[in-house]
Amino acid sequence: MRKRFVKLDHENTSRRTFIRKLSMGIGATTLGLHGLSAMAGGTNPSPSPETLEKLQNGRKLGIALVGLGNYSRGQLAPALQETKLCKLSGIVTGSPEKIPEWKRKYNIADKNVYNYGNFENIKGNDDIDIIYIVLPNGMHAEYTIRAAQTGKHVICEKPMATSVEDCQRMIDACNKAGVKLSIGYRLHFEPHNLEMMRLGQNEVYGNVEKIIAEDGFRIGKGGWRLDKELAGGGPLTDVGIYCIQGAIYTKGEMPVSVTAQYHEVKNKEKFDEVEQGLDWQMQFKDGTVADCKTSYAENLNLLRAETDTNEWFELSPAYSYSGIEGETSKGDLDFKQVNQQALQMDDFADCIINNKKTPLPGEMGLRDVYIIYAIYEAADTGKRVSIDQNKKMLDWRIGD
Incomplete structure (x- = not known):
């Protein structure tokens, strides 16, 4: 049984209608010739006097984590003990039993503890400057919009949302509120992945002709990740997005089309709502092909590029939180x-303090959700699906 990503929008807008909207600029956003580059940081509000005063007094920007699941507990909260420009100041949770441990472990004040019902009260809290949305995918849009309405800057985990329309609503809400929006693409700060970008985009070993990108793991009970309403899809929306990102930032351009095939479902009881896995191919204008694979039934972790000079460079593992390793046909990548x-998180804090554009804006998140939708459409129909290259807002390159 085929499993689609969540509908393109809540009104069942056709893909043709979406493309037309994209060319005109959806909602309040109008995209010019420079597309994302021209509007990466939204309205770029000036840092508030309170924010500037905090930094002058040596105080870090405060972050509130919304959702205290595995990623917040195991990665973000510990990382905020190492940041230089921001710190963990608040939490938002629907699980009261988690609150005492978080307060004790991270010295969080009572007034900085919220639940999903009183979330909007963050608006008047000067201890919190940034709200980080770390909820299941299907909740990203609602809480990003609610966060923007508090006047706080927002980081949202990937994938940005479960429909292109919701991505645009999130961008519009942050623009209207005059706050910055960034997507949690951590690998843009990882040295090995940065080197893949440099080697590929600068044609250091020649023009990239083939890319292999694979990411997957053997999922257990799965929880919300196997719930279509909460996840939006299966491994493609989860770890497969790293393959999309890796292929694009290694090549340095957008694909022109995609083809895709679902994996055979071996466990129909577990994968009754989302796909077990997918193979897909992204074709680029010059003939380069990215062969990609994602799965909830296999352990995969590779990003490899091969060039027209018979040279190559790769990362394996490529997308892990730590332990990333790289090698080229010339030798090891030792970072x-x-x-x-x-x-x-420090980079986003720096963007706020110095009124700079974030390199990971909502428009990048929208781009990736658009591509995810195209991949699902290709797998559902068995046909090649075009990525409209006239839509400049989709052309996002590192360094723009």
């Missing part, structure tokens, strides 16, 4: 291991 999440 230090870093705390990716700490660098990611």
Whole structure:
């Protein structure tokens, strides 16, 4: 049984209608010739006097984590003990039993503890400057919009949302509120992945002709990840998005089309709502092909590029929180291991303090959800699905 990503929008807008909207600029966003580059940071509000005063007094920007699941507990909260420009100041949770441990472990004040009902009260809290949405995918849009309405800057975990329409609503809400929006793409701060970008985009070993990108793991009970309403899809929306990102930032351009095939479902009881796995191919304008694979039934972790000079460079593992390793046809890629999440959050804090555009804006998240939708459409129909290259807002490159 085929499993689609969540509908393109809540009104069952056709793909043709979406493309037309994309060319005109959805909602309040109008995209010019420079597309994402021209509007990466939204309205770029000036840092508030309170924010500037905090930094002048040596105080870090405060982050509130919304959702205290595995990623917040195991990665973000520990990373915030290493950040230089921001710190963990607040939490938002629907699980009261978690509150005492978090308060004790991270010295969180009572007034900085919220639940999903009183979430909007963050608006008047000067201890919190950034709200980080770390909820199941299907909740990203609602809470990003609610966060923007508090006047706080927002980081949202990937995938940005479960429909292109919701992505645009999130961008519009942050623009209207005059706050910055960034997507949690941590690998843009990881040295090995940065080197893949440099080698590929600068054609250091020649023009990239083939890319292999694979990411997957053997899922257990799965929880919300196997719930279509909460997840939006299966491994493609979860770890497969790293393959989309890796292929694009290694090649340095958008694909022109995609083809895709679902994996055979071996466990129909577990995978009754979302796909077990997918193979897909992204075709680029010059003939380069990215062969991609994601799965909830296999352990996969590879990003490899091959060039027209018979040289190659790769990362394996490529997308892990730590322990990333790289090699080229010329020798090893030997970079230090870093705390990716700490660098990611410090970069966003720096963008706020110095009124800069984030390199990971909502428009990048929208782009990736658009591609995810195209991949699902290709798998559902068995046909090649075009990525409209006239839509400049989709052309996002590192360094723009």
